[in-house]
Amino acid sequence: MAPHRSPGPLLSFSEREILSAESTIVFHPQTLSNDVDTPHKPWYHYLPLCATVFLILAPHPSWLYVLVDFHLQTLHQPAFFVAHLIITYTLTFMAFSSLIVILARDPGPANPPPSRLEGAEGEGEEIGLTEALMPDRDFSSPEKWCRKCWAPRSERTHHCSICNRCVMKMDHHCPWVGAKCIGHRTYPAFVHFLCCVTFLAIYIAVVASNALWFAFQNPFAVHEFIPVHELGLAFTGGIFALTVGSFAVYHLYLISTNQTTLENIAPFMLLRHLPPLPRDGHSLSDPPLEAELSPVQRRIVRDAHGQIFIYDVGWKRNWVQVFGWNRKLGWFTRLWYGGACLGDGKSFPRNPRSEEMLAKLANDLVKFDSDR
Ligand SMILES: [Zn+2]
Ligand SMILES: [Zn+2]
Incomplete structure (x- = not known):
């Protein structure tokens, strides 16, 4: 009687094949x-x-x-x-x-x-x-x-x-x-x-x-x-x-x-920061796109842009983020050539009031969309 053989996997890869496949997912510093x-x-x-x-x-x-x-x-x-x-x-x-x-x-x-x-x-x-x-x-x-x-x-x-x-x-x-x-x-x-x-x-x-x-x-x-x-x-x-x-x-x-020039001149960048919109009762994407807003909604976004400073954590802390120093004699390099911003440049503390204001903006956009 032939010994029972358990069925193998439909597809199998050798270790070498897996390594070679992984090596194709390499991001070189030059291209990055x-x-x-x-x-x-x-x-x-x-x-x-x-x-x-x-x-x-x-x-x-x-x-x-x-x-x-x-x-x-x-x-x-x-x-x-x-x-x-x-x-x-x-x-x-x-x-x-x-x-x-x-x-x-x-x-x-x-x-x-x-x-x-x-x-x-x-x-x-x-x-x-x-x-x-x-x-x-x-x-x-x-x-x-x-x-x-x-x-x-x-x-x-x-x-x-x-x-x-x-x-x-x-x-x-x-x-x-x-x-x-x-x-x-x-x-x-x-x-x-x-x-x-x-x-x-x-x-x-x-x-x-x-x-x-x-x-x-x-x-x-x-x-x-x-x-x-x-x-x-x-x-x-x-x-x-x-x-x-x-x-x-x-x-x-x-x-x-605490704004960049881009953030200051592009009011519709605010849309990317809106909290998730309710699923029903409107025809907007999530987050909404500038092209799908009505003139009234566009005006609402522009008005909100003048009031919502997402990264504003008080003028003193804002200045420290740009011109602060954490090394001895750091003031000298700031005075000499400006130095470099503090922090890793990837994450920034947020204005605690901005979340509430963004939620209000999202509500207003949905409300005026359902009224259309
Ligand atoms: Zn890029
Ligand atoms: Zn450039």
Whole structure:
């Protein structure tokens, strides 16, 4: 009698086959884009950066001429001459320091975290099936999975279509600083740069205006070309102070309310944060899409956007998130080049009132949808 054989599985894989299948699910660091924006940028992307550097340096010959002629040779005030030199060149040095940090530092690698890359030893970062399918992480949501990078993304991370990568706590893409995104790791340096350029422009405009005023009152005491330089400096300084200064003030407001530029200019991003909608009684998707909202619902979202600051945890704590430090002498790097934001850039404390306000917004949207 033939021995009884238990039926085997319909499909079986050798250990080698399983290993080979797993090896195809490997995300390499290069494709996961820590630095995918660095290579292959066309040369003309750097033209605005050249313009930025030129505009910062261009007034200096006139500025030195005015300082030497007006403060040294006309007024005979070497102390003021040295003081003006120290202040303006310290501000210029600080502005270039933060500009270099913006250019050299990655704005915020969304994937994979650098600590895990260190352990990968050049073999490529593996994200196993178990991790990719973790039940507590809902990657079906566009907020948590980037379909362009095909990788998970954390809170406040956005995909920049120009850099073709995800950027952690992305603020905006800035052509003027090397066609780079401003993100979690470069935002303080960016605000520092704006503030230094604004202070520099105000300082030069005020000193040049004062010298110009003196030239009008004492026309025979100054050389004939000096007023032209003074007028040019006062005018360009004023223009820069107004334009760059208005951006600087805008960013100081954003820091105080803990918003990024993207979050501030895109009211319909709020829809992604709405709590789950009731299943029946409306025709909206969950979360609702901007295109399916009526004009009234769109106005409701815009109004709510002006009041709901999801990450605002009080202006002091908001400022600490951007310019705080936890190392000795951290204040020095903040003053010198802006430093980097505190925290991991992936999770942020939320305004406790915002949940309630988002729930009210969701209710209003459903109510006006059922009234349609
Ligand atoms: Zn992406
Ligand atoms: Zn970008």
